[in-house]
Amino acid sequence: MEAFEAIKTRRSVKKYEARPVEREKLERVLEAGLWAPSGQNLQPVRYVVIEGRELLDDLQAKLVAGARKLMKLRPVLGLFAPQMRGEKGKRLARSIRDNMLYEAPALVLVGADPSASATWEKDTTLAAQNMMLAAHAEGLGTCYIGWTLLANRLGRSDRERFGIPPDFAVHDGVLVGYPADRRGAPPRRAVDEVTTWVGA
Numbered sequence: 166m167e168a169f170e171a172i173k174t175r176r177s178v179k180k181y182e183a184r185p186v187e188r189e190k191l192e193r194v195l196e197a198g199l200w201a202p203s204g205q206n207l208q209p210v211r212y213v214v215i216e217g218r219e220l221l222d223d224l225q226a227k228l229v230a231g232a233r234k235l236m237k238l239r240p241v242l243g244l245f246a247p248q249m250r251g252e253k254g255k256r257l258a259r260s261i262r263d264n265m266l267y268e269a270p271a272l273v274l275v276g277a278d279p280s281a282s283a284t285w286e287k288d289t290t291l292a293a294q295n296m297m298l299a300a301h302a303e304g305l306g307t308c309y310i311g312w313t314l315l316a317n318r319l320g321r322s323d324r325e326r327f328g329i330p331p332d333f334a335v336h337d338g339v340l341v342g343y344p345a346d347r348r349g350a351p352p353r354r355a356v357d358e359v360t361t362w363v364g365a
């Protein structure tokens with residue numbers, strides 16, 4: 166698949182087949198993440214791949230509960246986080262759904278030891294994007310799940326249960342599986358609308 170075609174046809178998949186993703190395919194997706202750029206080429210990116218319905222459902226329940234609890238604090242959070250105020254904040258709260266992880270067969274937590282690099286957060290997100298494009302080219306579906314950031318709030322025994330090492334800060338979460346439906350592309354802004362050209 167040509168690069169621009171992959172970029173334009175990738176979609177966030179919100180319905181998955183139950184069948185697991187073959188280990189070799191998952192490994193190729195993870196490898197694609199490792200070919201993303203990283204500050205000073207320090208390569209701080211690490212993965213935790215969570216599979217199995219029971220574990221994923223447990224994690225989902227904890228993330229949903231954490232997200233709902235956090236959203237109850239909106240009036241306070243809104244004081245220093247403008248995106249939590251008004252209609253935007255309400256929309257975010259409404260976006261929390263019980264099946265937050267869409268019954269995907271695998272969730273890749275992308276993170277790092279924050280002491281490993283000053284740019285670790287950017288590095289992990291760039292890796293996540295590479296993974297989503299590579300997965301799409303392999304015929305797999307993905308969805309970035311922002312709420313996985315709340316995995317950082319899990320207690321020690323939960324972290325152990327979900328295989329998250331003590332020095333691993335979660336930054337991104339990417340669901341991976343075989344897509345069970347295909348959505349049309351949500352519209353994008355035009356280049357002209359978002360670009361300031363200077364000096365040309």
Ligand SMILES: Cc1cc2nc3c(=O)[nH]c(=O)nc-3n(C[C@H](O)[C@H](O)[C@H](O)COP(=O)(O)O)c2cc1C
Pocket residue numbers: 175176177178179308309310311312350351
């Ligand atoms: C930072 C970030 C957080 C996101 N979090 C979620 C999420 O928690 N749940 C979800 O269903 N989609 C999530 N998405 C996916 C977006 O909703 C999706 O990318 C957007 O609607 C555009 O659709 P497309 O990816 O199919 O082009 C997230 C995307 C980003 C970049």
